[in-house]
Amino acid sequence: VGGSNPGYYPEEQAEAYNTAYAAATVALNAETSDYAECLSSYKALLKANEDENFVLQMPEVGKYYTIASACSDHRGGQLMYSTGENAMVFSKEMTRVKPEALWTFTSEGYLENLQTGCSVSTASTGGGHHKLGEAPRVVAIKSISLDGQVLLTPSGAEPLHAQDNGSVVVGWGDYDANSASAWRIEEVDMSKVKHTVSISKYEHAGLYLNYPVTIPDGVKAYYLDGKKITIDNGVGSLNLTKIEEDVIPAKTAVILYAPHGNNQPVDYDFVYTEAQGGEYNKLLTGSAYQTFREAQANHNYYVFGQKGGEIGLYKNAVKYKYNDEGAIEEVKEGATHYKMSANKILFDWDSSTHQVSSFRFRMGGQSTGMEDEVVEDNAIIYDLYGRRILEVVTSGLYIVNGEKHYIQVK
Numbered sequence: 001v002g003g004s005n006p007g008y009y010p011e012e013q014a015e016a017y018n019t020a021y022a023a024a025t026v027a028l029n030a031e032t033s034d035y036a037e038c039l040s041s042y043k044a045l046l047k048a049n050e051d052e053n054f055v056l057q058m059p060e061v062g063k064y065y066t067i068a069s070a071c072s073d074h075r076g077g078q079l080m081y082s083t084g085e086n087a088m089v090f091s092k093e094m095t096r097v098k099p100e101a102l103w104t105f106t107s108e109g110y111l112e113n114l115q116t117g118c119s120v121s122t123a124s125t126g127g128g129h130h131k132l133g134e135a136p137r138v139v140a141i142k143s144i145s146l147d148g149q150v151l152l153t154p155s156g157a158e159p160l161h162a163q164d165n166g167s168v169v170v171g172w173g174d175y176d177a178n179s180a181s182a183w184r185i186e187e188v189d190m191s192k193v194k195h196t197v198s199i200s201k202y203e204h205a206g207l208y209l210n211y212p213v214t215i216p217d218g219v220k221a222y223y224l225d226g227k228k229i230t231i232d233n234g235v236g237s238l239n240l241t242k243i244e245e246d247v248i249p250a251k252t253a254v255i256l257y258a259p260h261g262n263n264q265p266v267d268y269d270f271v272y273t274e275a276q277g278g279e280y281n282k283l284l285t286g287s288a289y290q291t292f293r294e295a296q297a298n299h300n301y302y303v304f305g306q307k308g309g310e311i312g313l314y315k316n317a318v319k320y321k322y323n324d325e326g327a328i329e330e331v332k333e334g335a336t337h338y339k340m341s342a343n344k345i346l347f348d349w350d351s352s353t354h355q356v357s358s359f360r361f362r363m364g365g366q367s368t369g370m371e372d373e374v375v376e377d378n379a380i381i382y383d384l385y386g387r388r389i390l391e392v393v394t395s396g397l398y399i400v401n402g403e404k405h406y407i408q409v410k
Contacts, residue, residue: 006059006141006185007148013054020048056143059105063187064114066096067103069162070149070182078162080169080183082113084342086132086289088120088169090162097192099211099272109138111152114193114272116289116342117210120154130160130169132289141185145177148184193272195343198265199258204311204361206304206345208253208286212277213270215246221254222361224283224347236359238313238347241280249277253284253345255304255361259380261388284347287340292320292328294337298352301338302359304345313347313359316340 002014009017024041027033048054059065067080069090079094081101094101099115106112110119119136122129137154144151152160154171161172161181175181195213199205207221215221222240230237240255248254248270260266295301295318302313320328320337328337340346349356382388382399392398392407400407 001147003148004057005148005187006057006065007143007150008057009055009146010053010057013048013051016051017045017048017054020045058141059185061105061107064102064104064190064193065185065187066101067152068184068186069180070145070178070184071162071180072178073164075162075164075180078167080160080162082116082118082132082289084290086116086118088130088132088160089167090169091167096186096188097194099193099195102188102193105139105141106136108136109140110136111139111154112136114211115195118289120160122157130154130157130171144175144182149177149182150185151175151181152183190272190274194269195272196267196269197256198267199256199260200265200306201263202306202309202311203257203259204304205256205258206253206284206286207248207256207270208251208288208343208345209248209270210250210288212250212273212275213248214273214275215243215248216268216270218260219256219258219268221248221256223252223254223280225281231354231356234355234357236313236349236354236356237362238359239362243278243280245278247273247275247277249280251286251288252277252280252282253286255284255345259388261380284345286345287342290342291340292322292337293340295335298350300349300351300356302347302349302356303341307358310360312361315358316346 002011024045027041069075078090078092079101102114112119118132121133122131142151158171221243225241301316
């Protein structure tokens with residue numbers, strides 16, 4: 001069968017082969033065919049079969065794909081994806097533009113998830129769950145049907161299998177075309193892939209992604225450059241610097257500011273981009289998936305949040321530990337780990353010299369002057385028509401934080 005996706009033969013070569021095969025079949029079965037006709041049909045079929053491009057297509061390194069169950073029952077078409085906890089599952093509710101459902105085959109042969117940046121790593125037998133992690137295994141691809149169905153088998157493990165109970169991906173040895181171990185691989189239009197961030201009435205949010213995204217209109221992104229971190233009466237201030245280009249690079253933790261003036265959350269789409277963006281200091285860190293990290297002595301860990309309407313970075317409690325069975329659990333005494341949620345930011349502070357209850361933000365100033373002062377980027381600004389504006393571009397009178405000011409653009 002011809003097609004453009006992995007698991008198929010190229011359409012042009014498949015059509016040429018099918019045409020030659022049909023002609024040869026007719027010639028061999030027709031009682032009126034002579035030797036010359038049979039020989040000609042045979043040579044045409046041989047030529048089509050020996051075309052160097054007539055090979056089963058495999059995924060290309062650097063491209064992203066969805067992996068859908070090819071099972072003949074209700075599981076058919078459901079997409080494999082990674083949860084925020086790095087579990088491999090499948091669902092009909094998952095869409096093809098969600099980064100969680102996008103996979104790439106690396107040059108080493110690993111199967112890596114776009115959202116988490118992790119690959120299939122844990123070998124499993126006898127129905128054990130497949131997992132993602134940072135110790136990847138090569139995933140072999142085998143065609144099991146001419147209509148694009150493939151088998152995906154991590155080294156040292158059994159094939160990926162869509163288990164009906166719980167919609168999880170497990171290892172299972174039985175397979176055939178149209179079975180729960182059969183999958184279809186389909187390339188995705190990456191220009192439609194997006195991560196949606198819901199920014200609350202406080203107009204700020206933290207964000208950490210494994211891949212680069214375009215900053216949407218109405219949103220500014222800031223990173224911590226570390227030049228000015230000040231402590232006053234146990235409260236810290238972080239001098240944040242605006243990303244001037246329109247791309248947040250991969251693995252770059254940022255504070256978002258979106259002055260939408262709405263008491264309800266507003267959703268913003270951060271669209272995947274191939275542009276890598278600039279290099280920024282990474283004093284703010286994060287995680288692309290939920291993990292539990294071991295706390296260091298004399299360190300406090302702060303995450304984005306708000307208390308009493310005041311946004312900032314607040315202490316992340318160290319309240320977990322691993323038990324004797326290797327499972328993480330919340331405890332009242334003897335805690336050793338803290339939880340890092342997916343796509344959230346973290347600030348690691350060495351508290352051996354200064355104990356800090358929380359950190360507040362200072363946004364780098366705009367290139368405008370207000371009576372010889374800098375207009376802070378998080379100032380609430382309206383024009384004289386009562387319209388809220390994100391950035392002053394023309395000199396004139398504006399309402400800044402409830403007061404009228406003349407702003408001279410420099």
